[in-house]
């Protein structure tokens with residue numbers, strides 16, 4: 001699933017073509033991506049609405065439409081782009097949502113496996129939804145102390161905790177692996193066993209890596225595309241993710257890959273990370 005840097009890249013790419021545009025016509029090909037909203041209500045609220053603001057929260061793209069917000073969480077095979085003209089049927093084979101814009105463009109969410117989700121929330125619902133998510137790691141108020149607080153004395157593996165969106169927003173498997181390697185912390189270590197210096201290092205590395213990944217337009221391991229339809233470049237800078245069995249870039253030890261921590265692949269150096 002696209003993580004913070006990928007969704008941020010998409011938002012930055014599509015924002016200029018969307019802000020101030022009015023949605024003139026909406027088509028939804030499948031209802032199974034909807035969460036907590038019916039097709040009828042979604043189409044009614046979107047049609048005729050003007051897009052006031054486009055932003056990101058955690059791994060979600062947020063389109064503000066007056067009093068409602070359309071929240072798109074792109075799935076692993078999802079892509080969100082604004083095309084200068086409406087797509088032809090053969091170009092939009094996997095289109096889930098198509099929103100025709102005034103002045104001729106079209107916002108299209110395509111998703112081959114339809115693992116992404118769409119929500120429509122009013123101000124109050126959004127506030128509640130957003131409040132349940134952890135802090136944004138790139139915001140100024142995110143500090144080592146705030147990270148320590150977010151870990152909340154959990155006895156669960158640190159990797160699991162930083163990927164839990166209720167504790168920290170936007171970090172998924174790729175960047176959790178990378179940040180823990182850069183901070184020298186074993187991904188299976190219980191979160192409550194981290195010391196203040198671990199919090200400082202992990203805080204610094206999470207921010208550094210997420211910012212660098214945004215600069216590289218995100219990581220394209222397989223399906224992810226930017227809001228311009230291009231591949232990201234951060235896969236070239238990954239030090240552990242996707243490198244199990246290969247030598248550690250620090251010490252040459254074979255990197256360990258395991259699914260035992262959280263059923264996702266965890267890759268780490270047992271020598272550099274403790």
Ligand SMILES: [Zn+2]
Nearest residue numbers: 248251269272
């Ligand atoms: Zn190493």
